[in-house]
Amino acid sequence: MARILIVDDDELLRALLTYRLSADGHDVLALEDGSRVLSVIEECRPDLIVLDAMMPVMDGFEILRRLKTGASPDSTPVIMLTALKREADIVGALELGAADYLAKPFIPDELSQRIRRVLAASPHSETLDARARRPG
16 A cells, blocks of 8 residues: 655554554554654655654654745645644644644544545555555
8 A cells, every 4th residue: 555654752652553554554654753754755755644743853843844845845645643733733734735634632543544535635646556556
């Protein structure tokens, strides 16, 4: 299926998301803070990023801003998964280019469905389909 990058400073949540998304058939990579995110994105070219907002080193909004603005914006879809529930946070993330926003606590099945929906609408969906059809 898809290569998904999880960026969240909560170790237990990273483990839960890794387990759940791997069970959904995805190839998952998880990072604990924003320090290496941009270089890892360049190296592994994920199909989707699940991103927390409140993290040490570099917060999720700054990561999103750096990904989506500048000379060559990255088209990788980003789903914000965060405890921030204020309207300004949600609207701000969507304005910065997030594909979706889900507040914690969340329903794992809902996240799986949102990931499927975002991936299906992604400009990379043809690549994902080809990867899924490739023998094991």
